[in-house]
Amino acid sequence: MKIGLFFGSFNPIHIGHLIIANYMANHTDLQQVWLVVSPHNPLKEKSDLINMYDRLEMAKLATEDAVNIRVSDVELKLPQPSYTIDTLTYLSEKYPEHEFSLIMGSDNLVSLKKWKNYELILRDYHIHIYPRPGFDNHDFQQHPSISITETPMMELSATFIRKAVKERKNVQYFVPEKVLKFIEGKNLYR
DSSP states (O other): OOOEEEEEOOTTTHHHHHHHHHHHHHHSSEEEEEEOOOOOOOOOTTTOOOHHHOOOOHHHHHHHTOOEEEEEEHHHHHHHHHOHHHHHHHHHHHHSSSSSHHHHHHHHTTTGSOOOOOHHHHEEEEEEOOOOOOOOOTTTTTTTTTTEOOOOOOOOOOOHHHHHTTTOOOOBBBBHHHHHHHHHHHTTTT
């Protein structure tokens, strides 16, 4: 089976993440998308990252009814910091019957050269790119392992949602209803 791995902190998961995952699962050659909840991206600040198990639970709540999208906690079990190449290697060895690809935004493609063993990722895995505002041109645009998709562009960010929740603004429709109830029930991001 062709599986796309969509890595993220999902802090919190929002409608933009779900639209991207749904697009990849239904409008590309991928048969399934796994949302891989990352404990901490080595290239990002950890300051406003909530508990990884709460982020995992929100991702599960958001995808309960999804047909071809599932949530993976694989990076929560691997040594930290988690590097994409290590997770890809682990999953490829554990599930040799699957063909894994990456799903990433064009903003991440710009910084790909900073990733651990990025050459191996480009050599051994396909990468499906979704557009991000302001990140149109990048070094790898013509690389044979890269597919630029026509995923609807999402300007919604988890940062925006965290700020809105902190300011007690309504975020209904930005996150799934079950995720919103979870955030309110645990008083997250306040």
